[in-house]
Every structure is written in structure tokens, then in C-alpha cells.
Amino acid sequence: MEKNEYEEQEEATHVEDPALVPELTQDPNDPLNWTRSEKYLTCLTVCFFTFLSTFNSSNLVVAVVETSDEFRVTPTRAGYIVCFNLLLMGIGNLLWVPLSRVIGKRPVYLLALLLFTGCNIWTYEASTYGNLLASRIISGLAAAAADGTVPSLIADLFFIDERGHCMMIFHFALSTGFFVGPLMCAYITQEAGRRWTSGLLAIASGSTFLIGVFTIRESNYRRDTASAALPHSAYTPRSFLCWIMLTRGFRRDVSFFETVCTTLLLAAYPPILWTGLLVRTFVGWNIVVQMTASRVFLAPPYSWEVGQVGLLALAGFIGAVIAFFAGGKLVDLLSARMTKANGGVREPEFRLPALIIPAVIGPMGVLVFGTCSARRLLWVGAAFWYAMKGFGLTARSNIVVTYAVDSYQHVAGEALVIVFVVRNIIATVLALYTVDWQEATGVENLGLSEDIHFTVDSWIIKDPFVELRRRSTPGNSALEKHVLLSQHSILCGFFLFHLNIRMQSAGQQLITQWYDVQQLAFLYNLVKVQTHKNLSWPDMEAFIKIHGESHIFIGSRPKNAGKSLNRLELDTGIFFAARFARDSRNREGFHRPDGKNPRVLTPTTTVSTMFRAQYVAGFEAGDGMGNIDKILSKLSQEPRPSFTSKELQPSNPQQMFHTRNIGTLQPLALLKSRLAAEEPLILFNYFGMHKRAIELLRLIKAKEHHKFVQYCTAEYVRDESLI
Structure with a gap:
């Protein structure tokens, strides 16, 4: 059988690439050999499900007051519908990722879409607070299927030199759900009531299920049994009917409980925990800023309507759009350049230098947004720094998640489970106590806290660049930790001064x-x-x-x-x-x-x-x-x-x-x-x-x-x- 044009281009491009990971086979059933349209149809359909899942997590953020009035519960209890949805969206990865290893990714996505649709219909029809809370908790569990499994799907479909860009599609979908979701929810709640936000999600997820039946292909592939030496003619391409079967990814040799144990053991790896602690700012601070905006801009002197508060989220979306290149393709280009300088040997740490700019801009955006809100300055200032927060946190999350996937490619799904569980647990705690925190320390100090945390975490507790220096230093001699600071007294003094000013400012507040x-x-x-x-x-x-x-x-x-x-x-x-x-x-x-x-x-x-x-x-x-x-x-x-x-x-x-x-x-x-x-x-x-x-x-x-x-x-x- 003749190769298609895409396969010839792939072979010409990648076979001679000394840094190619993973190794290319001649099997047309290998997801790496699929046509570009087949890869992107699968990836984009799943990423749209990701968008719906984060849309769902911020579904009722702007309707907490309305929900409190409707069911006659306190605003704190009404906030549980957001908090516990987030919690299950994180913990649910412990179910879906091991399950996707056993039965395949395609049946997991289709099953989760059906459950997600049913839960949003349940939320729409809920007439008691208990029913509403239960539907939101289970919908968070269903939404988790479009979270931790996606990096593993992208690792199945794309080569390492394309992965940063494609992971950015995933994080862009996450960001869009968090930023565009509140805008849509605000206007729907204002014009039609909070029930129709869930109605819209049910319609969208039901439609995605119907489309996914034909576009989501099974990406599980036994690469350990495949041979790059076998010619193309030794393989039999599968028909379309074979691809849409739900049993194609089933593996009898994989145990669900062993996969769960492997996942939990990965929590002992410092890079995984470090990634989780950084990614936790993405969801956690998005929820905090949204809840803060709802309280601040609905009250005098702004006195905005609910829909106008939703429009503020467009600023964060603009920041995420800017991050699409800076945190995706640009990171791939930087990694490729460092690989070339390293003699064609690619290392996961080559992505880390791209962290510097977004890791500074993101916390700065949270800090200044809090300051503008607390002092009731012109809304343009808050919107601008909301955008900077969206840029910094989106780009930073994609860079560190891609680094984790590159480091633990064969267990990418399991590794990301720990990352997303840590992320959502901390986000849940922030969502639960944001109102009390604001009343105790003020909106402005939320940003100060994040800024102090970042300074301490990045420059005192850890040294993320020590491994990169070790690989670029001749010999195997141990390197001093924080050598960058110890050898540059001016730089060290600058960061200590920065930390001191932040703490003084918090004390003055x-x-x-x-x-x-x-x-x-x-x-x-x-x-x-x-x-x-x-x-x-x-x-x-x-x-x-x-x-x-x-x-x-x-x-x-x-x-x-x-x-x-x-x-x-x-x-x-x-x-x-x-x-x-x-x-x-x-x-x-x-x-x-x-x-x-x-x-x-x-x-x-x-x-x-x-x-x-x-x-x-x-x-x-x-x-x-x-x-x-x-x-x-x-x-x-x-x-x-x-x-x-x-x-x-x-x-x-x-x-x-x-x-x-x-x-x-x-x-x-x-x-x-x-x-x-x-x-x-x-x-x-x-x-x-x-x-x-x-x-x-x-x-x-x-x-x-x-x-x-x-x-x-x-x-x-x-x-x-x-x-």
C-alpha cells in the first residue's frame, strides 16, 4: 500500500532528526503516523470538552447570591456548589486516568460526556439545595475526564518538538473556560436566570458527544511491541469502523489498581509536586479573582450589572490569547535552539528558562489587580492587570506541565494526576475561604500574599535551574544550590530587598x-x-x-x-x-x-x-x-x-x-x-x-x-x- 503525502513528509522530516522522541515506526495505525486532520480532530474535540469542563467549574460563580436567595442558604453554603465541583474535578483524575489506561481513552471521553450532559440536566431541574449540590459534585467528577487525561493524549499524538504548541491548545481551552465562561454565565444569569447556564452546558456537551462518536479516535498504542525496523507493508491499516469501536484501547495486561498505586507513588517525585504547586495558581487565583470581581464591581462606586462583571473576564481571555504563542510555540523554538546547542540531545529542562517572564508578570497581575480593586481605582487598571494575570498564569502553567510530560512521558497521565489533584485541592481551599480572607486581610493583601509566596518559593525554597546547570557543566561534580544568588551579591540583595518591601507593605496594610x-x-x-x-x-x-x-x-x-x-x-x-x-x-x-x-x-x-x-x-x-x-x-x-x-x-x-x-x-x-x-x-x-x-x-x-x-x-x- 502506498504512503499518503503526509506520511512521506513525516518520514522525510523526522527519520533524520537525531532528537526525535518518540521513535517513529512505519505502522499506519501508530497515532504519530495519523494524518494531521485526524490528529487535530481528536485533539480539538477533546479540548472543547476541556473548555466545557472549566466553563462548568465557574458556572455558578456569578450566581452565588441568586442561588443563596433561591434556596435560602447562606452565601458560604451557596459557595459550596463551586468549591466541591472544583474538588471533584481534581480528585476525579484518580478514576479517569487509570481507567483510560485499562479500557482506552475513547470510551472514557464518551462515557464522561454522557455523564456530564446528564448532570447538567439534573442541575437545570434541581429544586432543592441538596439536589443542586449533588449534581454539581458529580458533574465535577465527569469534567475531570477532560483534564488529567489530555496531556497523555497529546503525548500519544505528537512528537516532542510539537508538544509545547499542542499543550498550549489544551491550556488555552482551560483558560477560555475560566475567562469566557463567566462572561457567558453572567449574561445568561442576568437575562434568563441561573438554570439556563446549566441548560446551555447540557446542550453543548450533548452535541460534543454526538460529534465525538465520529472524531475521537483511540490513541492507546503498544509502542513497546512495535518495531521501527518493520516496513510499512508489514502492517494492516484499520478501517474507520475499527477506529470507532469502544474496545480498541482495552488492555488486559494493565491493572487498574496498579495504575492507581503508580500514580500515588509519583507524588514522591519533587518535579511533580513542584509542577502541581505552580499550576495550582492557575485555577486557584482565577477563582479568587472572579469571586473578588463579583463582590467589588457589583458594589459602589462601580455598581456594575452582572453582565458587566462578566465582561471583565474578557481581559483575562486576551491575556490567554497572548500566552498562546509565548507559552507554546515560543517554548518549542527555545527548546529546539538549546537542543541544537547541546549536540542534538533534547532535555526536558530546556523548557524552564521560558518561565522567567510569565512567572514575574502573573503574580504581579494578581497583586496590582487586588490593589486597584481595594482602592477603587479606574476599572481600566484592574482590567489591564487581569489580562497580565491571565497571560502569566496561563503561560506558566503550560510550560511546567509540558516539562512534566517530557520528563515522565511513559506515565504522563499518571504524573499529571498528582499535578491536577494538588491544583484543585488548593483551588477548593481558596474558593472556600476567599470571602473570609478578604474580610480579614483585604482584597489588596490577596495579591501581596501571592507575590510574597512567589518570591520565597522561587528564590529561597528551591532552585529550578540547578539541574540545567548540571547538564551544561563538564564533569559530574556537585553544584552548589542557589549558586546564581551566592555568586552575584547584587542580584541576591535585589531579591531580598524585593521580599522585604512586600512584607513591609503587607504589614502596613x-x-x-x-x-x-x-x-x-x-x-x-x-x-x-x-x-x-x-x-x-x-x-x-x-x-x-x-x-x-x-x-x-x-x-x-x-x-x-x-x-x-x-x-x-x-x-x-x-x-x-x-x-x-x-x-x-x-x-x-x-x-x-x-x-x-x-x-x-x-x-x-x-x-x-x-x-x-x-x-x-x-x-x-x-x-x-x-x-x-x-x-x-x-x-x-x-x-x-x-x-x-x-x-x-x-x-x-x-x-x-x-x-x-x-x-x-x-x-x-x-x-x-x-x-x-x-x-x-x-x-x-x-x-x-x-x-x-x-x-x-x-x-x-x-x-x-x-x-x-x-x-x-x-x-x-x-x-x-x-x-
């Missing part, structure tokens, strides 16, 4: 957040001791108990407003007063009451002094803010002021003091503006405490509402976002 809570503790105590003695705030009481009253309040609890303000200023300082004073320099005094020895507020007047009675127009000494009921009663009997309610709460509160004598409500407005100035930190770092602080202000409003109406008109607080 924690200090800032401590002051946020401490100021809320003073506000809580002030309301409790004066007007609501039975008020209970367990979280704040626990905070005070843990750190001690004397530490929080600089002594015993203050019993009135004057002591509270003096203590708070003594401990933390209130920068708003300094800005208030600075902006008023060289201007006329704010208040000159009638009578002897008038008091004037000057640029150096402290906050505690400003709140004392002699600086409040029209009231006796000792009143101050200590008796808000009495003050408001007097104010309610006075003529209504000429300014409107909007003027009471201007964006620049200092201007109010230029136009009118200071009344007792002005310090209240000052307090609200102080809270507004801290809102970005309080809202995202201690969301629950901020919510409780607003409730405390509402208590004051409810108690004194009629007096506020008499003094300031009925619209004195038109928009609660000003609080």
Missing part, C-alpha cells in the same frame, strides 16, 4: 486595618454607653476581648463622647482634622460667637478641642456632644436653617464651616465624612463590621428622626451611600 476596627470600637462603645445600653455586637466584643480593653481604649472604656474623642485622637490620630486645618490656612476664623473673649477655630485646633462646648454655637458649657438628645431637642425648636439637606453632607465638608456657625450636627457630618474616607478599606477588609457600623448610625437616626426632620427637612439623608 494590617496596621491600617487595625485602626479601622479600633475606630469602629470607639463608635460602638459611644453609642452603647450613651443611648443603647443593651446593644450587643458579638464580633466587636470578641475583638475587644482578644486584644484587651486597655489596649483598645488606652485604659478603661470611655464613659462619654469627650473621653472617647480624646482617647481616639491620642491613639490613632485623625488625619481628616489635619487636612481640615491645612485647607483653611490664611482664612478668617470659622466661628466668632457674640460675647466676651470669642473663641475661634484656627488651623491648629485639635479635633478633641473642636468638639468641646465653647466651640459649639448657642449652647451652654458642658453640653457638647455628651447629651445628643438635649442638643437635638433645642435644635428642633429653632427656625429651620436656610441651607438644604444636600449642603449638610457635601463632598467637601470643610466648605460648610465657611458659610454657617458650627452647630452640633456639623460634627455628626464630620464623623460621617470620616467614615466615608475610610470606606474603601472598611468595606472590603471588614465588610461585616462596616455593615454593623451603618446599623449603629441607623439606630441614632431612628431614635431622633423627628428632630432631624424639624431641623433639616424630611430629606436630610436622601441616599444612605453617604453614610
